[in-house]
Amino acid sequence: MPPWIAALSATLLMQSVASFMTQCLPVVAPLITEAAGLAPERVGNLSSLVALGTVLFLLLGGPFLARLGPVRTLQAGAAIAAIALLIAGAGTVAMLALAALLLGIGYGPSPPAGSRILAATAPKGHRALIFSVKQAGAPLGGALAGLVAAPVASAAGWPMALLVGVAAGLLAAAAIQPLRAALDTERDASRSIALRDVLSPHTIAAPFAVLRSHPALPRLVALSVAFALCQGCLFSFTVTWLVEARGLTLVEAGGVFAVMQAAGVAARIILGWLADRTGNATRNLALQGLVAAAIVTALALLPASAGDVAVTALCALAGFVAASWNGISLSEVARLAPADRVGDVTSGTTLFVFLGYVAGPSLFSLLVTLSGGYALPMLLVAAQLAAVAAYVALARR
Template sequence: MNVWLLPLIAMAAVQAFVGLCLFAIPVIAPQAAPDLGVDPGLLGLYTAVVFTAAIPASLGAGGLIARWGAIRTCQACLLAAAGAALLSASALPIAFLLGALALGFAFGPETPASTQLLSRLTPPEKRPLVFSLRQTGNQFGGMAAGFAVPLLVLSVGWQASLMVVAGATAVLALVLEPLARRHDGDDRAAPRPAGRGTLKRALDLVAGEPALRRLAMAVCAFSAMQLCLNGFLVSFAVTSLGWSLPLAGTALAVAQGAGLVGRVGWGLVATRWAPPRVILAGLGVAMSVAAALVAVATPGWPVPAFLAVCAAFGLSASGWNGLFVSEVARLAPTGRAGEATGGMLAIAYAGLVIGPALFSLLVAGGFGYSAGYLAAAAVALAGAAALVIPLPPAPTPDLSTAAKDTPCA
């Protein structure tokens, strides 16, 4: 058996359950919003809080991985996500807010931890496919939220549904213990970054490499689009198209399923035929077109037609993540893949904060979900342009001046 296979399955499962804890919120939004006394569209601000907390958590991921190991870090993320779901299930607005913060601390380190582990175990030529397969965990979490959570809500209510999600997530943390004992020693044996300056060093690592800077611009835009797809599609289908909650959940599940196919498929394409950067730029254009089509959908559209648009949306807006992570692992200095991923994700999470927050404000301001999706389409198109328009190189220090200013030994 390949040494990376079992860790790959484990890391995909971690992402699936952390993602499930997040995706469950927009699915239960139409039911939970009246109990919380808010408009369903404003629950998009929940995701903004999640990824605001995820920014410092991702920047500090390198230190956590060096201290605990990659898998132990993932266990902590799972327990934080389970706690977030339990807090949200209380139906208290302040607990809902605390749950969003806890979920942000779960999201921040889990991808850097898995990147550090898999980049160490996977041959370079297999990384685009392996990282794409790992990123399918997000899609499995989204599909579970789209198919299973609505049925749970209808049978036991939204609060009990979140409790079930929390329990399953905590169980996975326990299941990972044997893998942690087997693999975490290598991460803890690696040189440990000093606590002070660790956050800044992760950002400097991204800013100092032109290829990473360009990728960061694109991932910020694509992340905003992805969360606008996942965070508002169910509420859009219920409120704007008049669909039932199970049917709207099916639309989200279709998008997530297409994203699953996309992540594996684009990984294969990048491994055999086309550079990841070119594929990422094309996906940016495709997700912009799909978002515009969602924006113009009306209740008169046939259900299969809208589901086809959702599939195209998911194939592009949820299909790029594995290519992104494999590119970061390829461009990062040896042994610093987790740290580079943390710095890059901090920028991605900024997009996840700003995008849904602006989307929610457009909805609350009376412009509607269509205006939000059109705005997201424009942002994603700009991200695609960042990948194909060359950026100026980073300024380099004047070595002659530095030599004059340096005293002789």
């Protein structure tokens, strides 16, 4: 077996499971927020805390990745996320907030560790496709959350749905253990992970400093952040929007959410292949951003009389174009980064992306409260993505 197949299998599995675990919260959010006495739109604040946890790992986790190796770091992340879901089962506001933060920390290893593994093994002529297949695990995990967590929560209660996520994380961590000897060969066992080294100015500055290593990186980061704002809001609020504003049951809304995520799985593979064929990934992403903005605008303006078929179709289109950019972006980052700094550059890029995930859902939640509905926040999300995509397209021209 070529080494890249084993590497892709391991990273795809862990990406899927990490996404499944993090998406369990927004999928069962209507039940969790009700049990905790929170307004439904407060799921946006929980999603922001998840993203903040990922930012903390990306900012401070470099020494752990170097010391433990990417496979062991992915296993540790899965274990932390499992602990987070157990804490969330307490159901209080404080425990939900702590769980959301830990869930984000557990997700944090997926981008840099996965990129480090694939950058070392993926054939260069197929890099965008291979990275996109790995990133297809994110919507795949989300689709499974919609198909599994929502029915389990409706039938047995939302704590049981979270336990399914715990089991998935621990089983996946055990499954990749046989690959550690082959994929963690470059780890630095002498790298210090003492608190003074983890919190040192050098560690904190490293993800930011490496973004100056190529002049095209800032534009790519800006576009990725705009996509993250859009995707973060879609994934955080789709189920709640469908239940609260469109009158669907939780199981029905979970099904639509699964369709959105499944469309993202297909799109990441198709658009990743297209990026390899055209050889111009950043231009492709800019055009994709303009189309995504148009689809989200159509969702925001969808009349109340629109049937379930129209809602599902638009959600599928949104998942196809607004949630399929990650792999292409990461492959471009790996291509532009110095060969010995792929992990650091990926961490820096992804850190900014997750700042978008932090800000987007919380701002969206605030706008829902202020405007009394979901239409205005969705229009603003679409507008910022269209503006940045247009800027990047014109700048390249």
